[in-house]
Amino acid sequence: DAGVIQSPRHEVTEMGQEVTLRCKPISGHDYLFWYRQTMMRGLELLIYFNNNVPIDDSGMPEDRFSAKMPNASFSTLKIQPSEPRDSAVYFCASSNDRVRLFFGSGTQLSVL
Amino acid sequence: RKEVEQDPGPFNVPEGATVAFNCTYSNSASQSFFWYRQDCRKEPKLLMSVYSSGNEDGRFTAQLNRASQYISLLIRDSKLSDSATYLCVVPGEYGNKLVFGAGTILRVKS
Numbered sequence: 001d002a003g004v005i006q007s008p009r010h011e012v013t014e015m016g017q018e019v020t021l022r023c024k025p026i027s028g029h030d031y032l033f034w035y036r037q038t039m040m041r042g043l044e045l046l047i048y049f050n051n052n053v054p055i056d057d058s059g060m061p062e063d064r065f066s067a068k069m070p071n072a073s074f075s076t077l078k079i080q081p082s083e084p085r086d087s088a089v090y091f092c093a094s095s096n097d098r099v100r101l102f103f104g105s106g107t108q109l110s111v112l
Numbered sequence: 113r114k115e116v117e118q119d120p121g122p123f124n125v126p127e128g129a130t131v132a133f134n135c136t137y138s139n140s141a142s143q144s145f146f147w148y149r150q151d152c153r154k155e156p157k158l159l160m161s162v163y164s165s166g167n168e169d170g171r172f173t174a175q176l177n178r179a180s181q182y183i184s185l186l187i188r189d190s191k192l193s194d195s196a197t198y199l200c201v202v203p204g205e206y207g208n209k210l211v212f213g214a215g216t217i218l219r220v221k222s
Contacts, residue, residue, distance in 0.1 A: 035212075043156070043199070043212040056209055091155055099144060099203075099210060103155035 004104035006092050012110045018080040021107045024073055025094030033093040033101060034067055034077050043091070049075065050098075082111045113138045115211045116202045122217035129190045133216045135200030136182045145183045146201040147174055150215065156199055160185070190220045 005024040013019055025032045033048040047057040052069045060067070064083070069075040079086055087110050093101040117136045125131045137145070145162040160167050162183050166175040173186040183202075187194055200213035 042214040045209055045211075048209065099146065100158055100161070101156075101210070103157065106155055 004092055004094050004102055006090075006104035006107055008107060009105065010108045010110075012112065013082055014112050015083055016081045017111075018078065019082045019086075019109060019111075021077040021090050021092075021109070023075045023077070023092030023104060025075070025092070026102055027073065029094035029096045029102070031095040031098050032069060032075050033095070034075070035091040035093065035103075036088045037091060037106075038088045046077070079109075082109075084111045087111050115139065115204060116200055116213040118200050118213040118216050120214060120216060122219050124219045124221060125190055127190055127192060127220055127222050129220075130186065130188045131190055131218065132184055132186045133198055133200075133218075134182050134184050135202075135213055135216075136180075137200075137202040138181070139203060139205050140178075140181060142203045144203065145174075145176060146210075147183075147185050148199040148201055148212070150197045150199055152196075156212075159198070187218075190218075192220050192222060194218060195220045 007022045030051050034046040035043050037043045046059045047067045048055055049069045065079055067077045089106045089108050091103050091106045093103040095101045115138050123131055147159040148156040149159045150156040160174045162174040162176050171188045175184045197215040197217050199215045201210050204211045
């Protein structure tokens with residue numbers, strides 16, 4: 001199995017631009033999670049899906065953030081407009097039991 | 113009280129040493145706990161699950177103390193390759209999602 005695949009690995013953009021992060025979960029996993037990691041705040045859950053349905057988006061910072069899961073093999077996290085404080089590593093993870101998570105390699109986002 | 117707390121370290125130990133980390137949690141109803149390992153600039157990876165009877169996997173032992181609401185991770189015969197950040201993970205207050213601790217940094221030196 002290829003594991004959780006995220007793209008891009010690195011993204012550098014200017015403030016105000018739209019950023020789209022992509023994730024392909026492990027086949028057969030019913031849960032998909034988006035996390036953000038910073039030195040100050042550690043790993044924070046942004047949103048998670050079960051069977052493509054958003055279950056808890058209480059961690060999404062504000063309306064600038066949105067996430068979709070149009071099918072079982074693909075999810076996106078979009079930030080529009082991006083701000084420098086959004087700079088972080090964004091991880092996607094999938095699971096078949098909600099508690100044992102398999103993480104992707106992450107996207108290092110830098111907003112200038 | 114925070115949902116999960118860890119000593120950030122770093123713990124600097126020589127090869128071959130035994131080292132232990134603790135992690136305290138606030139949700140007394142929590143049933144399952146986990147330790148993840150995160151190497152520098154890498155993603156977190158599941159190291160061990162911790163259930164009521166604890167868990168042992170080779171040099172690694174995880175234990176649960178419900179009375180004091182903490183879990184521990186013991187590493188025996190430390191290797192250079194054990195150097196990483198160890199993240200404690202517990203169910204959140206409402207049990208519907210996991211909460212990651214800030215992590216404990218371990219540095220094993222030769």
